[in-house]
Amino acid sequence: MQRLVEQAIARHQLLEKGKRILVALSGGADSVALLLVLHELQYDVMALHCNFHLRGEESMRDENFVRNLCTRHGIELRVKEFDTLAYCQQKKVSIEMGARELRYTWFEQVRIKTAATAICVAHHRQDQAETVLLNLVRGTGLRGMAGMHWRNAHIVRPMLDCTKQDILDYLHAKQQTWVDDSTNAERDALRNRIRLDIIPLLERLNPQAVKNIAMTATHMQEALPIYERGLNTGRATTLTELHEALLGCGFNATQESNIWTGAVGSLIESDTHVLLKTRTQMVLMNKSERIQEPTLQECIIERERLTVMKAGTLYLDADKVLRPLSIRPTQQADRMTPFGMKGSRLVSDMMTDRKMNRLEKEEQHVLTDGKGQIVWLIGVRASDLYKVGEETRNVLCIEQKNRHSRSKTTIEYGTQKD
Numbered sequence: 302m303q304r305l306v307e308q309a310i311a312r313h314q315l316l317e318k319g320k321r322i323l324v325a326l327s328g329g330a331d332s333v334a335l336l337l338v339l340h341e342l343q344y345d346v347m348a349l350h351c352n353f354h355l356r357g358e359e360s361m362r363d364e365n366f367v368r369n370l371c372t373r374h375g376i377e378l379r380v381k382e383f384d385t386l387a388y389c390q391q392k393k394v395s396i397e398m399g400a401r402e403l404r405y406t407w408f409e410q411v412r413i414k415t416a417a418t419a420i421c422v423a424h425h426r427q428d429q430a431e432t433v434l435l436n437l438v439r440g441t442g443l444r445g446m447a448g449m450h451w452r453n454a455h456i457v458r459p460m461l462d463c464t465k466q467d468i469l470d471y472l473h474a475k476q477q478t479w480v481d482d483s484t485n486a487e488r489d490a491l492r493n494r495i496r497l498d499i500i501p502l503l504e505r506l507n508p509q510a511v512k513n514i515a516m517t518a519t520h521m522q523e524a525l526p527i528y529e530r531g532l533n534t535g536r537a538t539t540l541t542e543l544h545e546a547l548l549g550c551g552f553n554a555t556q557e558s559n560i561w562t563g564a565v566g567s568l569i570e571s572d573t574h575v576l577l578k579t580r581t582q583m584v585l586m587n588k589s590e591r592i593q594e595p596t597l598q599e600c601i602i603e604r605e606r607l608t609v610m611k612a613g614t615l616y617l618d619a620d621k622v623l624r625p626l627s628i629r630p631t632q633q634a635d636r637m638t639p640f641g642m643k644g645s646r647l648v649s650d651m652m653t654d655r656k657m658n659r660l661e662k663e664e665q666h667v668l669t670d671g672k673g674q675i676v677w678l679i680g681v682r683a684s685d686l687y688k689v690g691e692e693t694r695n696v697l698c699i700e701q702k703n704r705h706s707r708s709k710t711t712i713e714y715g716t717q718k719d
Contacts, residue, residue, distance in 0.1 A: 303473040306459045307337050311666040313451040315459055321417040322346050323408065326371075326378070328363040328480040331423035333370065335460055336467045337477065339373060339421065347377045349403050349411060349420075353385040359483060366480045375481065381407050395645070397490060405456075412455055424449055425460045425468060430514040431495050438491070440554045442544040447525055448518035461515070536713040537583075546632070546712050550574040550585065561714075570657055579658050585710040586660060594628055595666050595679050596702040604693050615677050615680060619697035623671035628679070631665050635677035640683045648678060664707065 310316050316339075324336045326348040339346050350367045354360050355381060364380060371378035389399035408420045424432075429448045436445035451458055456471050460468070471478060478542040488494050505509035528545075537569055540561045547557060551571030560569050560576060560583065567578045570588070577584045601619050635648035668677040670687075677683050689696055 302463050302467040303338050303341060303459075305462045305467065306335075307342060309451065309459050309462050311343075315452060315457045316342065316344060316419055316421075320345065320419075321415055323409065323412055323415070323417045323420045324348050325366050325404070325420065325422045326350050326687060327369075329365045329482060330468055330472055330479040331424075331425060331460070331465075333477060333479045334563060334664045335373070335421060335423040335473050336370075336376065337475065338471070339459070340376060346376060346421075347393065347411075347415065347417070348376055349408060350378065350380045351400075351407065352382045353381060353400050353403070354382065355385055355400070356483065363480050363482075371640050379411060409455070418455070419457045420455050421459060423460055424458045425463045425483060426515045427465050427500065427511050429461055429518055430500065430511040431492055434466075434495050435492055438495075441542055442548070443521055443525065443528055444545060444548065445519065446514070447521035450522060454644070464511070482653060484557050487714065538714070542581075543712070543714070547574075547576075547585070550576075552576070553581065575660070577658055577660050581713060583712040583714055584660055585712065586707055590707045592630070592664050592707060593703070595697050597668070598702050599697060599699045600624075602696050602698060603649070604689070604696055607696050607698075608610050613680075613701065615683055615699040616689050617676065617683070617697040617699070618689050618693045619695040620693070622676065622697055625671055626676065627669050628667065631662065631667055631678075635667065637667075637678065638685045640688060641683045642685055648675065651678060651682065660707075660709065703706050 316322055321338060322344045324332070324339060324346050326336055327350070328334045334436065336346060336348055348367065348371050348488045350364060352360050352364045368378060368380070370376075383400075383403050385396065387399055387404060389396055392399060392402070394402070411417070412420055421522060433446060433448045436448070439445075449461065451461060484490075485493060486497070488497060500511065503514075507513070537546055540557065543561055544554075544557055547560075552560070552569070553571075556569050556571065560567065560578060563569070563578055565578055565580050569576050569578075573588055575586050575588055577586075583644045607616075631648050633649065633653070636645040637644045637648060637651075639651065648667065649662070652665060657665065665681070666679045668679055670676050674686070675684055676687055677699070
């Protein structure tokens with residue numbers, strides 16, 4: 302096992318000698334083996350132990366064990382205690398998710414304070430196989446098939462090539478004990494059921510099942526850079542590519558399928574994002590970003606002194622405009638008399654003529670006068686009722702100072718560009 306870890310570190314450039322290395326130490330066989338191997342390889346290791354206070358006396362047993370282990374080997378140890386149940390209730394997350402958030406947040410805090418270059422975790426080959434199967438059961442794309450990476454930012458996994466038997470053989474050879482987490486034998490968590498039931502079944506079908514699944518994850522990791530270069534073109538030609546483009550946006554598999562097969566104009570929302578399907582693109586927007594009202598700057602100039610008209614500035618007959626002026630979003634029944642026309646038109650039709658999509662229409666504002674009549678479809682078209690004419694004495698000049706719209710990601714779709 303020591304040779305496998307040393308080879309993995311060198312091949313994937315995971316660690317540097319002489320640099321502080323943090324090791325997540327639960328007290329279980331995997332983390333104990335990782336700590337001792339790195340210590341034997343003469344890395345500057347510091348152990349980190351989390352006491353989540355979820356298993357009563359067993360939690361204290363684990364803490365006492367790691368304290369004794371580190372004292373015996375002269376390894377620096379830091380222990381953090383958490384009120385995990387209170388945290389999970391406050392955040393409204395599962396115990397598993399809450400403990401993970403607490404653990405990795407603390408690890409990163411210690412890494413920064415100690416100037417450590419890596420946080421080593423003891424995932425091994427079977428953990429990799431479990432992760433791939435777990436992702437498959439939940440539904441995944443190519444990234445999920447790639448499983449856990451050797452390095453993810455400062456998190457490194459030097460034991461991904463090691464089997465569980467490698468770890469146990471190493472500990473037995475050193476006559477080193479460890480502690481077992483009793484919850485690992487419970488079948489409440491899906492990962493535990495995969496470990497206890499599915500993996501053994503697969504190994505009866507093929508003794509090399511775990512090795513082959515882990516190897517598939519490695520192949521996927523090697524292929525991902527090529528695949529991601531294609532995704533960076535901002536184009537999706539398959540549902541799988543769309544899934545990858547929407548990762549982290551909260552859409553489930555059914556929604557993604559509806560997006561792919563839905564009609565032009567379809568608007569689908571997750572908890573965090575909204576996606577609009579246009580004729581050639583899918584427009585993705587974060588819902589947390591609020592629509593910003595336009596900022597207008599106005600002044601009045603005598604007609605005779607107005608010699609130059611700037612593009613993008615609105616010029617009105619000041620004496621025809623009833624104050625106060627107001628800005629508001631467009632409404633469904635809005636009508637106005639567009640410049641150069643006699644009759645009125647629906648503002649919604651005018652925006653459609655401009656080929657605005659639904660998200661752009663949501664962001665569009667109008668400027669109204671004291672009677673509520675639309676003076677300007679801002680940035681698009683002015684009303685003919687207030688135009689400057691021969692009889693105009695004073696000109697109201699209105700300039701839009703900000704042209705902010707919510708940031709959007711566009712994903713082209715289809716097999717070829719229109």
